Amino acid sequence: MLWLAKELQIDPKDPNSWYPLSRDVLIKNRGSGIISHFGYHIPQLLTAAFPDLSFLPWMFSKAPRGFWEGIENQRLYMHWLSGVLNREEGEPRSWYSVNREDLMKHHGAPLLDQYRESLYALFTSLYPDKQWLPWLFSKTPNGFWLKVENQKVYMKWLSGVLKREEGNPEAWYSITREEFLRNHGDYLLSQYKYSVYRLLSSLYPNANFLSWKFTKTPNGFWDDRTNQRTYLKWLSGFLRKEGKEEGDPEAWYSVSFEDFVRHDGYSLINRFGDSPYALLKTVYPDKQWLPWRFSKVPGGYWEKLENQRTYLEWLSSKLGYKKMEDWYQVTAKHFEENFGGSLLTLYKGSPSKILSTVFSDFPFQPWLFGRSPVALGHSSSSMNDILQFLEKELRIRNEEDWQRVTQGQLRELGVFSPVMREGGLHAVLKKQGRLP
Secondary structure, eight states: OHHHHHHHTOOTTOHHHHTTOOHHHHHHTTOHHHHHHTTTOHHHHHHHHOTTSOOOGGGSSSOOTTGGGOHHHHHHHHHHHHHHHTOOTTOHHHHTTOOHHHHHHTTOHHHHHHTTTOHHHHHHHHOTTSOOOGGGSSSOOTTGGGSHHHHHHHHHHHHHHHTOOTTOHHHHTTOOHHHHHHTTOHHHHHTTTTOHHHHHHHHOTTSOOOGGGSSSOOTTGGGOHHHHHHHHHHHHHHTTOOOSSTTOHHHHTTOOHHHHHHTTOHHHHHTTTTOHHHHHHHHOTTSOOOGGGSSSOOTTGGGSHHHHHHHHHHHHHHHTOOSGGGGGGOOHHHHHHTTOHHHHHHTTTOHHHHHHHHTTTSOOOGGGTTOOHHHHHHOSSOHHHHHHHHHHHHTOOSHHHHHTOOHHHHHHTTOHHHHHHTTOHHHHHHHTTSOO
16 A cells, blocks of 8 residues: 555545545556455555554545444444534534535535435434424425424414514514515415414414404405405404494595505505495495495596486485475585595586586576575576576676676676577666666
8 A cells, every 4th residue: 555655646645535435546557456355445454554643434435334323423423514605613603604505615525415415304313302393404304394393383483583472463563574584484374375463364263363454465365356345244243333234335535545554455445446436336236325425436436427427316216206396405515525526526516517417307497596496486587696606606696797797707607598588687687677
């Protein structure tokens, strides 16, 4: 072997010089006999040839047969590796960041093979008195996250780390996927399609986890009509809006868009154009919902004449009107007190304009609105009524104001024809004693 060292130009007293030695090199240099004597195992040959040198079996291209099966040999290697990697032997925190590649670079691949490439299995076997957490390694053992008992162990640990009460819904609603990622639980979450709600409701079935209270609901959750209904039933109870039966309109009219936002229902209400009416009408189609009873009607609702007509038909029933002439009694206050303020605003506060537009086939006389039934019976279309109507609509105070009234204004107010039949506005004013 000394002759071979000279031939190979290596230091025979340095173990590191011998580690690269291979069976082929020995045979090529007339060493087939000696290597066969040692069963073709180079470590045994060198140990016998140089008993004073400390050879590390794992440094050879192949360790002695059966070497890695011995626990003591495994611990011997880990003791050496601790020094090489500058880590505290057997201390979990020192080893969690070590990966498979670290062992392979330092001749530990055969050892890892003994444990099916699982660092967790390796360390728990060699240092059973330490508490090793599988999820803190770069890779958990195959199939680890598939077992519910392992998932529960992780969640118990995470509860301590995040200082949250295990299994208590209120303690977990604010948790995010990022917190699982930071705490080595992203792969667990992937088992539940990255839904925190699915994970927790599965592990703690007796706890009443509400999906909408998490930072994110499962994909497609709000597409399910059953989920929408479950949320509404919960919200009605939370707001103490329970009616005589589920979906009772009277219990819901005072609930606003802001109520949904404040109580984790924004994603749901947003699907219905931020309209409680649109949502409730969809979920409870068998109920009669009146859009104007809500704090806000759906966008563009009052712009449609059919919606205005529907409201007026409801209002006439509410006010006890039986025939079209009864509408002359209506005032702006009637609209305001019966949820029609927004419609009134659309017509600049004029009930007569609303009715003349919606019921265009009926010849309403604008100057008759606001009259009592008795007054209507005595002055249904008098010129004096028309003049009083014009004074109110055009804010006429004196003779000069009358002089400025145009035919266009008379047409706009619907009094052009009756005034012209009497010879024009000037003639009417003279007949009524308004002008000298």
